[in-house]
Amino acid sequence: MAEPEVTRFAPSPTGDLHLGHAYAALFAHDAARATAGRFLVRMENLDQARCETRLEAGILSDLAWLGLAWDGPVRRQSDCMGAYRAALDALTALGVVYPCFCTRGAIAREIEAMAGAPQGPDGPLYPGTCRQLPAAERRARLAGGFAHALRLDVAAAIAGLAAPALRFEETGRGPAGENGPVAVQPALLGDIVLGRRDTGVSYHLAVVVDDADQGITLVTRGDDLFAATHVQRLLQALLGLPVPRYRHHPLIRDAQGRRLAKRDRDQTLASLRAAGLTPADIRRRLGLG
Numbered sequence: 001m002a003e004p005e006v007t008r009f010a011p012s013p014t015g016d017l018h019l020g021h022a023y024a025a026l027f028a029h030d031a032a033r034a035t036a037g038r039f040l041v042r043m044e045n046l047d048q049a050r051c052e053t054r055l056e057a058g059i060l061s062d063l064a065w066l067g068l069a070w071d072g073p074v075r076r077q078s079d080c081m082g083a084y085r086a087a088l089d090a091l092t093a094l095g096v097v098y099p100c101f102c103t104r105g106a107i108a109r110e111i112e113a114m115a116g117a118p119q120g121p122d123g124p125l126y127p128g129t130c131r132q133l134p135a136a137e138r139r140a141r142l143a144g145g146f147a148h149a150l151r152l153d154v155a156a157a158i159a160g161l162a163a164p165a166l167r168f169e170e171t172g173r174g175p176a177g178e179n180g181p182v183a184v185q186p187a188l189l190g191d192i193v194l195g196r197r198d199t200g201v202s203y204h205l206a207v208v209v210d211d212a213d214q215g216i217t218l219v220t221r222g223d224d225l226f227a228a229t230h231v232q233r234l235l236q237a238l239l240g241l242p243v244p245r246y247r248h249h250p251l252i253r254d255a256q257g258r259r260l261a262k263r264d265r266d267q268t269l270a271s272l273r274a275a276g277l278t279p280a281d282i283r284r285r286l287g288l289g
Contacts, residue, residue: 004037005218008211009063009070012044013056016268020222020252020260022066023286027249028220029068030288038071040214046077046206062269066279075214077206084201087209087239088150088194094238096157097194099148100130101141118190121227125190126151150195152231154187157238168233172247175223186234188227208232212241223248224259252286 007028011021032039041063045051060074077084091097102110111117111124118125130138131153141148158164166184173179194205211219219229226248236243251259260267272282283289 002035005032005035006038006216007032007218007220008040008042008216010042010044011059013059014050016270017059017062018260018267022269022282023252026288031220041070042075044077083209084206096153097150098131098153100151101146101148102129120189147197149193151191152194154191158186166233166237168229169245171245174226174248184233185230188230192231204232208235211244216244219244220247222251
């Protein structure tokens with residue numbers, strides 16, 4: 001038998017679970033149980049302005065209705081800010097973080113004015129404006145209390161790697177059919193934000209800390225996050241964190257081919273449950289019967 005896997009389902013409590021969430025939760029649960037492993041639940045509630053306790057309760061109720069039992073207590077990112085700050089401090093000490101004073105509007109205007117703005121999988125990337133600031137000006141702005149985010153200096157990070165040829169193991173099928181060892185493209189998402197004024201830390205940094213702290217061995221998630229795996233693998237290398245394997249799966253889409261969103265009220269588990277569907281019906285509809 002295969003080694004027991006530790007998987008996780010990590011929703012954000014900003015809305016009700018829909019069929020796409022159900023697929024992700026069932027997929028992760030089944031991957032763990034097939035190896036007599038552990039299935040964990042994590043609430044990615046960094047966005048305290050949008051996350052609600054009642055929505056978290058609804059998510060846990062939906063999971064229980066689906067017949068999913070998770071191992072151990074639910075982890076909440078809001079309880080782990082100390083661990084995230086320690087990781088951010090470690091990256092700062094490595095010299096791979098810089099303050100960014102740009103507003104979203106300023107970034108958009110600069111990209112629009114550029115003849116060849118750097119491009120990522122989902123469009124233009126941050127052009128590196130504040131990475132070029134002279135040290136004296138940077139210090140003056142910080143001393144003046146200018147609002148800023150903290151960005152990863154990808155070029156400096158790559159230069160400082162002991163083993164620059166990073167890989168991660170894809171055990172499913174990525175968006176382009178990737179399977180097996182995947183060569184990491186560290187700069188795929190550019191100089192991402194690691195720390196924010198409103199949440200204190202970004203998703204990318206929090207998730208690699210969470211996965212390491214929880215001992216996740218297999219990350220199962222939608223293939224829309226395949227590109228994110230590249231920069232997350234870079235952060236794992238910089239922080240000396242263990243590297244899980246990955247299994248990306250297709251997204252659940254509506255009849256028009258659009259990915260489901262929390263605004264699709266008729267596809268929420270609560271609505272489907274009220275319409276008389278059973279957990280077995282949900283599994284069959286998702287092709288997991």
